[in-house]
Amino acid sequence: MNIRDVAAAAGVSVATVSRVISPKSADQPIRPQTRQRVLDAIDKLGYRPNDLARALLHQRTSAVGLVVPDISNPYYPALVRGVEDTASTRGYRVVLCNTDRNVQKTTAYLDTLVKTRVDGIIIAGGSTTMPMLRDVLQPYRTKVVVVGRHRLEFPSVRVDNVAAVRDAVEYLIGLGHRRIGFIAGPLSSNTVQDRLEGYRQALRAAGVESPDELVREGDFQEQSGYDIARSLPDWPVRPTALVAANDRMAVGAMAALADAGLRVPDDVSLVGFDDVSLASYIRPALTTVSVPTYEMGQAAMEMLLEEFDEDAGGSLPDSRVLPTRLVVRDSCAEVPRP
Amino acid sequence: MNIRDVAAAAGVSVATVSRVISPKSADQPIRPQTRQRVLDAIDKLGYRPNDLARALLHQRTSAVGLVVPDISNPYYPALVRGVEDTASTRGYRVVLCNTDRNVQKTTAYLDTLVKTRVDGIIIAGGSTTMPMLRDVLQPYRTKVVVVGRHRLEFPSVRVDNVAAVRDAVEYLIGLGHRRIGFIAGPLSSNTVQDRLEGYRQALRAAGVESPDELVREGDFQEQSGYDIARSLPDWPVRPTALVAANDRMAVGAMAALADAGLRVPDDVSLVGFDDVSLASYIRPALTTVSVPTYEMGQAAMEMLLEEFDEDAGGSLPDSRVLPTRLVVRDSCAEVPRP
């Protein structure tokens, strides 16, 4: 079932059929009567032009690769939708890749994406430096946008994690808290490093000590937040407030505190990060840093589109930093006076 | 940058290069020395074979379309991962499509998928009948698997929603509950209809009345669960237990009950559906029906692969019904004795 079948059925040449189905068929000179014959044939046969052949010819696939660590992580679905919505309205389709932050998988996916000649790739949350990336992509001028801070010289969209956590911690300090714990994600992650830096900056600016015992490394999953907070009664320095590097760990921590008989926020204040949709539905509702995840996906795709236009005379898009916002709900209170 | 460039760089013909890079290059007769020359050239040039051209030739793209209502719905990420993991280990890539249950979008996506000649399509959660589906796909022998109950004659993977909710309600009845409310999703959804049917069956079997006021229609989102449960004190018949058609609404309901000063489970018992990851981390931990979402994605992709093999002499896969399980946590208690 191809253009030749249609041509035969309509009694015209393939060139004529091509002119009818061409995206810019408007300005093609065709006798209305001929066009109709072709359209009828197409309809009767259920013919759909083969975009593979078109792509091969035009050297453009209208496909983009979207590389994320794990779509199961509640942080990513909104980002993916942001990308996908923007892509589809512009006629692009999205190939989804889950790397689990695994170098092997990442390499394999990039390889596939290059082999299928996607027009561009959006890489989100990859903490690995991946020096090979440039090399892999280089011979094929595949456009790239990264989401989050990377040590790579690509256009990027991100948030100011340092400032965001600094604000959150300053808020706690304003409530009188001095012993503030930090539930970090994997310390190898740039994002986590930035959030930790924001935490330290705020404490330093307030002239507050920040002993290392107050910083604990989790893995971004609920259970790690649970485990860390569950041990709180045994900490040498007992914090009156906890800041988690993401909401999943915050939720885990909240469960642990409840199980330990500690009340939030009366005994311990708690701040999360991301503002996933459930944050406002748990009780107490979680005070957290809202990250415009959907908009980040949107922005990333838009930047990729700009890069595509670059060949048509545009310029390389700048990196964009999107704003975060501290959403104050019910999980923080003034420091308890003993 | 193509096979000809490599051939030139290696001083051989394109056929020789092809034999080296061919997936079944093992049984190709090539002088080791020649092969090495080719490999060196490939390496030096950073060449990657063009899968578009291969696909055009072989009439297989190694791509599948995955159509979901909305990846932002916490139900879908695990399913998507199940599909994607299985696909990638078998050398397939996944094109993600979000329809928002919108017929327009769905049609547009299916059109794109057919035009790009994906080998197969997995359709999850589409409540629309879409009679056009058959027609669109027919001329191109695109294989299809649907997830969930559909009025379509495709192989499907699903769970027994009727039995699952029946079990849950029987559990509540066993705890002494008689007035049990049901927070439904959109009643147009087959899934919701089945869950509602399970609810009714259990009540009928126990000889319990189920007045219509006890069934309220939500939209699967947290807020609708919240709104419905928030009005509980005003219900003409006040239930001692609530069953929600999914966890998102259950979580919303739990928040509402807390805000209304009702204790879970002491005043009202609550059961969810899906067992999303946060269900075990809210307090009280949510008793819910566990749905093997990841495995459903896995199964769907496996069935698609079987369909691919069908051309090679296999048989059309049967539909598969995966088991659910009632996960008892802390959100249900015996009916309070007034």
Add this chain to the structure above:
DNA sequence: TTGTAGGCGTTATCAA
């Protein structure tokens, strides 16, 4: 063991 050439389905160029 290696090379030549036709074709996968489409579009663009050139003629008619």
Add this chain to the structure above:
DNA sequence: TTGATAACGCCTACAA
């Protein structure tokens, strides 16, 4: 206004 044909990049008979 329409038609013939050469690409796009690859693979696979068939020849050498």
